[in-house]
Amino acid sequence: MAQHILIVEDDRTTRMRLAASLREQGxxxxxxxxxxxxxxxxxxxPPELLLVDINLEGKDGLTITREQRANSRxxxxxxxxxxxxxxxxxxxxxxxxxxxxxxxDKRELAARVKNLLMRIADIGQAxxxxxxxxxxxxxxxxxxxxxxxxxxxxxxxxxxxxxVMAALADHPGQTLGRARLCELMGRDASxxxxxxxxxxxxxxxxxxxxxxxxxxxxxxxxxxxxxxVDPAAV
Numbered sequence: 001m002a003q004h005i006l007i008v009e010d011d012r013t014t015r016m017r018l019a020a021s022l023r024e025q026g027x028x029x030x031x032x033x034x035x036x037x038x039x040x041x042x043x044x045x046p047p048e049l050l051l052v053d054i055n056l057e058g059k060d061g062l063t064i065t066r067e068q069r070a071n072s073r074x075x076x077x078x079x080x081x082x083x084x085x086x087x088x089x090x091x092x093x094x095x096x097x098x099x100x101x102x103x104x105d106k107r108e109l110a111a112r113v114k115n116l117l118m119r120i121a122d123i124g125q126a127x128x129x130x131x132x133x134x135x136x137x138x139x140x141x142x143x144x145x146x147x148x149x150x151x152x153x154x155x156x157x158x159x160x161x162x163x164v165m166a167a168l169a170d171h172p173g174q175t176l177g178r179a180r181l182c183e184l185m186g187r188d189a190s191x192x193x194x195x196x197x198x199x200x201x202x203x204x205x206x207x208x209x210x211x212x213x214x215x216x217x218x219x220x221x222x223x224x225x226x227x228x229v230d231p232a233a234v
Contacts (some may be wrong), residue, residue, distance in 0.1 A: 002028040003117055006047040008038045008064065009079065010056050014102075018051065021106050022113070035059035048120055049075040049113065054087060062087075062094055069095030073146070075116045078105070092199045095158040108175055119163070119186050134169055136217065136231040139208055141169055148208055155207040160185075163202045168218060168228035177225035201226055 003020055009015040010033045019029045030047065034036045034056060041047070050068065054061035065076055078091045078099040088099050098112050134141040138160045146162045148155040157165060167176065167184035176184070178197045205212040217229050 002026055003049070003130075004028045004030065004045060004047040005049045005113070006030045006032065006038060006041055008032055008035070008050060008056065010053060011035060012044075014053075018109075021110070025110060025114075027113075028224065035064055038064070046072075047074060048075065049117060050192070051077050053131055054078050054080040054091065054203070064089060065096050066094045068169070073120075073159060075120050076111060077116065077157070089195060089199055092196055093203065095145060095160070097159055115186055119159070131166060134231075136169075136229075141165065151200045158203075160200045161204050161207070164197065165204055172228050173219045173231035173233060175224045175227040180225070197226075 005027050007015055007018055007029065009018065009031070012033070015031050015033070019031050021035055021066060022029045030041050030045070032041060035058060038050075050064075052061040052064050056064075061078055061080070064092065065078065068074055068076060076089075076096045076098075078096045079102060080087055080091075080099060081102040089175075097116055100109050100112060113136040134143075138152070140149045144151055146157045146159075148157065155227075164181060167181050170184075170191075181197050201218055202212070205215050205218055208217060209215045219227055221227060
C-alpha cells in the first residue's frame, strides 16, 4: 500500500495543490484544515507523515507537533510562510523532523518528503538477532525501542534525537561536524548550518547529562562539531 501523508493546511488552494502534487508522486494523501479534523483521520487511518502549517487557526502547528510527538513517532514536516528562525528552532525543539518555508519549491518538498519517509521505513526495520543495545555510564541505549534507559528513568527519543544519538554512538571518540552528522542521518548536508543539529544535541543533553551545561558524554569541539565520549576510554 502507498504511504499515507496527511496535510493539515487551512488555505484550501495551497492544500489542494500540495495534495495533487503528492498524489502525482504515488502517495496516498488526506487533506484537512484543522487539528480536530486531523485527529479524526489519525484515529481511523494513521499516516506515516504529517505536513502541518504552523500558522493554523485554533490549535497551531507548533502545538500539534508537541502533542503528536508526545504520543507518536509519525514524521512531521512543518510548513510556514514566516521566514523566522525562531519558529523553525521552536518547531525542531518540539520534535518536528523538518520544515519548509513558503513559497516552497515542489521538487525540494518532494525530496524532503521522500527522504523522511525512507528514514522512517529504515528505522522501522528491526535487525535480526538480539537488540543492538549499547551501555555507557548509567545509561543503556536501546536502538530497537529508540530510548535511553537508566536505573532511575527512561527517556524516549524523537526520530531526530535517535538519529543523532545513533550517529554519535557509532563513532565514539570521533568528532563529527554538522555536515557529517547530516549525512549519517540521511539529510542534505547543505542544510548543516541551519542549527538543527545544535538543537537536537541540546535536547539529547537535557535527557542524558547530569548537567547539560557541563556535559560528560556529548562534547562540543568548537569550530569542528560534536563527539560522543568512548565508554571504553572512561
